[in-house]
Amino acid sequence: MLISQKIEQLAVKHDDSRRVVGTYLLNEGIDVESRSMQQVADETFTSKSTLVRIAKQLGFSGWNALVRAYVDELKYQTSHFATNVDHNVPFVKTSTPQAILDALCQIHMESVWQSRQTQNVGTIIHATDLIWHSRRVALFGISVNEMLLKLFQRKLLTIGIPALMVPQAEYKLLAHSLTDHDCAIMVSYSGSGKQRTPMNLIPILELKGTPIIALTSEGDNYLRQHAQAVLSICSQEKLYTKVSTFSTESSISYSLDCLFAMLFARDYDRNLTNKVALEESIETNRYATKETL
Numbered sequence: 263m264l265i266s267q268k269i270e271q272l273a274v275k276h277d278d279s280r281r282v283v284g285t286y287l288l289n290e291g292i293d294v295e296s297r298s299m300q301q302v303a304d305e306t307f308t309s310k311s312t313l314v315r316i317a318k319q320l321g322f323s324g325w326n327a328l329v330r331a332y333v334d335e336l337k338y339q340t341s342h343f344a345t346n347v348d349h350n351v352p353f354v355k356t357s358t359p360q361a362i363l364d365a366l367c368q369i370h371m372e373s374v375w376q377s378r379q380t381q382n383v384g385t386i387i388h389a390t391d392l393i394w395h396s397r398r399v400a401l402f403g404i405s406v407n408e409m410l411l412k413l414f415q416r417k418l419l420t421i422g423i424p425a426l427m428v429p430q431a432e433y434k435l436l437a438h439s440l441t442d443h444d445c446a447i448m449v450s451y452s453g454s455g456k457q458r459t460p461m462n463l464i465p466i467l468e469l470k471g472t473p474i475i476a477l478t479s480e481g482d483n484y485l486r487q488h489a490q491a492v493l494s495i496c497s498q499e500k501l502y503t504k505v506s507t508f509s510t511e512s513s514i515s516y517s518l519d520c521l522f523a524m525l526f527a528r529d530y531d532r533n534l535t536n537k538v539a540l541e542e543s544i545e546t547n548r549y550a551t552k553e554t555l
Contacts, residue, residue, distance in 0.1 A: 263452050264481045265332045268320050270500055279308045283316050287332065292340075295333045299325050321482075339498070347372070350504035366508060373512035376496035380480065381520070389475045389491035390524040393423065396445040400426045400436055400472075402460035403449035406507060407514065411449060414518040420540055421526055421533045430459060437463045442471030451495055451510055453478035453485030464488045477517055493517045 263271075266288070273284025286306050287294055294302070302325075303310050310325070317328040349372075352365035393399055399418065401411040411427065418425040428436045440446065446467050448460045453476065455461055461484055467474055468488065476489035486492050495513045526533050 263454055263479050263483050265320070265328075265335050267452075267479070267481075267500070269332070270503075272316070272320065279306070279312050280316055280319070282306045283308060283313065292333055292336050294329055349373075349498040349509045350500050352505065352508070369508045370512045372498075373496060373509040374516045377494070377513045377516050380494045380496055381517075385491055385493065386520060386524060389493065389521060390528070392445045392473050392475055392491060393447075393521065393525060394528055397443040398424045398426055398440070400440055400444060400446045401449075402433060402437075402446060402463060404430060404459055406511060407449040407451075410511065410514050410518065411447070413515075414447075414522065417522045418525070420537050421522075422536065423525065433460060433463055434466065437466040437472075438470070440467065440470050440472040442473075445473045445475060447475045447477070448485060448489070449477040449514060450485055451479050453483035456484055461485055475521075477514055493520075 269284045269287050273281045273288060276284075283302075283306050286302065290297070297305075299310050299313060302308075303313055313325045317323075317325045320328060322328040322331065347365050347368045349369055352369055353362045357365075401415055403411045408427075408430075415425040415427050426436060437446070446463070448463070450458075450460060452458075453461065456464075464474065464485070473490040474485075474488060475491045475493070476485045477493045477495055478485045478489075480494045480496065495510060495517070499507060499509050
């Protein structure tokens with residue numbers, strides 16, 4: 263999870279000095295670099311000791327370390343992912359239909375491009391190897407992530423790769439059934455919280471020796487620390503204040519499609535022949551509405 267998102271989480275989930283300081287950091291952005299610690303304390307009606315305590319809660323040694331890392335992150339995003347579309351609120355009630363369509367098109371294109379820019383080819387190949395040599399592939403994610411994984415599951419099945427998904431209530435049962443001959447794919451944007459699903463499955467998978475491929479946000483988190491291969495979800499969205507998860511969904515879909523394409527290419531001719539035959543077999547009720555010339 264990005265530092266800015268950790269700060270947002272802090273500001274939203276608490277109703278004390280943490281909300282005040284978090285909101286201040288989010289509003290000031292890069293400008294906080296020019297503020298002394300005492301200035302921040304005065305402007306937020308807190309104290310320097312409170313600022314240090316908040317910084318440590320966010321995982322930093324002190325206030326100055328937090329500010330340096332936060333500003334560096336914002337500068338990196340500005341220089342590498344500049345955009346004229348707000349990924350959180352890409353349109354307003356007065357936006358024209360064309361403006362809405364153009365904004366969404368740009369968000370999807372930018373999200374995919376940013377995902378490609380942060381990809382490491384070696385990591386993609388390693389993740390592909392883990393799936394290719396696995397007896398079974400178990401897929402874990404909740405909410406929208408689960409829906410995206412179901413599409414990925416279908417694609418894997420079309421090329422003969424056993425991909426398993428079960429209802430969330432049975433996640434632990436599925437995890438316990440896996441071995442070191444299988445692999446697990448987990449999708450979680452935050453990747454944090456040892457007790458949250460699907461991160462609560464990690465101790466089981468490690469006990470079973472099952473390698474984990476993670477799709478998670480940039481920045482350090484629990485899931486990233488325990489995965490054998492990590493594909494970063496690129497998103498400029500805030501955790502809470504947004505119209506929808508347009509950017510996140512595009513990044514996840516792109517990464518999953520990359521894995522499928524890499525697997526397909528491993529045995530291209532056979533997969534292409536079998537997939538065409540399979541589609542002809544199972545799509546018997548689909549007809550073209552317009553005669554092909």
